[in-house]
Amino acid sequence: MEELIKAVFKDFYKDKPILSFTAIHSGLINNTYKIVTADEDYILQKINQVVFPNIRALLNNKIKITGYLERNGFSTLTFIPNCEGQFYSEQGVAIWQLSRFIPSVVFDRIDSSRVASQVGEYLAKFHSALLNFPVSELEYTIPDFHNTIKRFIDFEESIKKASPERISEAKESIDFLQANFKNIEAVANAINSGRIPLRVVHNDTKIGNMLFDENGNILCIIDFDTIMPGSIFHDVGDALRTGANTATEEEKDLSKVRFDTKIYEAFMQAYVNEASSFMSDEEAKNIHLSLPLILFEQACRFLGDYLNNDCYYTTTYENQNLVRAKTQIKLMDSVQLYLKSKEIAYF
Numbered sequence: 001m002e003e004l005i006k007a008v009f010k011d012f013y014k015d016k017p018i019l020s021f022t023a024i025h026s027g028l029i030n031n032t033y034k035i036v037t038a039d040e041d042y043i044l045q046k047i048n049q050v051v052f053p054n055i056r057a058l059l060n061n062k063i064k065i066t067g068y069l070e071r072n073g074f075s076t077l078t079f080i081p082n083c084e085g086q087f088y089s090e091q092g093v094a095i096w097q098l099s100r101f102i103p104s105v106v107f108d109r110i111d112s113s114r115v116a117s118q119v120g121e122y123l124a125k126f127h128s129a130l131l132n133f134p135v136s137e138l139e140y141t142i143p144d145f146h147n148t149i150k151r152f153i154d155f156e157e158s159i160k161k162a163s164p165e166r167i168s169e170a171k172e173s174i175d176f177l178q179a180n181f182k183n184i185e186a187v188a189n190a191i192n193s194g195r196i197p198l199r200v201v202h203n204d205t206k207i208g209n210m211l212f213d214e215n216g217n218i219l220c221i222i223d224f225d226t227i228m229p230g231s232i233f234h235d236v237g238d239a240l241r242t243g244a245n246t247a248t249e250e251e252k253d254l255s256k257v258r259f260d261t262k263i264y265e266a267f268m269q270a271y272v273n274e275a276s277s278f279m280s281d282e283e284a285k286n287i288h289l290s291l292p293l294i295l296f297e298q299a300c301r302f303l304g305d306y307l308n309n310d311c312y313y314t315t316t317y318e319n320q321n322l323v324r325a326k327t328q329i330k331l332m333d334s335v336q337l338y339l340k341s342k343e344i345a346y347f
Contacts (some may be wrong), residue, residue: 001080004091008096009035011083011085012081017038023038028046032045039104045098045099054140059087061224061228062227065228074125075219077100102219110243110244116218117270118216119265119270120267120274132222144204144227148293149185149189151304152181159174166307176329177299180332189230195266196231196233196280198229200227207243209223210222219226236271236291237291240267241291245256245257245331249324250324250327268288272287301329306319
């Protein structure tokens, strides 16, 4: 591995020796390494082309967006061109990218209203910074990534093919998703039809993708592999899917899965305050549907994979995808009760 790392790095800097390198294991998709040299540190990443087969689209989106943000004074990742001016290195069939290392702190959860408020405000500023970027210049790295209607149709198809044993195990969860599809169908269709506008969105806004300084202030967002056209609802919902959950999506004890309303309210107030200048009437009226929309979609994906005998998500024990689906459903149920208690109507 050492010789390969050196060969890849040499494609970017012919005469800059590596002092050391360390594997970073926080991500689940790409292979990532911190590179230390005498004058600067870097992040070297091998892109997973199984997850991202359209590598040309991914590279196009990442470089255009980070370049645009940098030119407009919004802090972001800086990708390094190789010796031939390309923002990647090709080693056989493998594609590698190099970016400048940003000294930072990473959190695995939103643990206070202060952090929630900061994340909400930052996400709105990120969306605002990209308002004038032409969406048509971006490609879909993963088609239908957040097409909730299609995710539900795929889930319904998985029921038809599933074994009787798995159908029986998942019956309660299946019934919930089928009964609650009506609650998100209208907003999902509004996104698909364009009534809710298409914008440049990140699509992977978990707090682990935000870098903080030592004082707890956000420096920038990272991991632009899924940046593409979409709805701000997807980013807001994805940030809150883990941020407003008192447990992880792997929690077997559903009594520990609770909706943290203080985190939710701090995030939403900060996001809406900052985003009110650019949100459309439809977005402003329905922004609170962001979280149930994403929870429903992710539950369909987890449960559909369980019914398909776990062919997509990696599992380490039996029924793990069913456990994951149940955590999403439990949280969605709590969110819906909260919205009703606040008299926040559905679409």
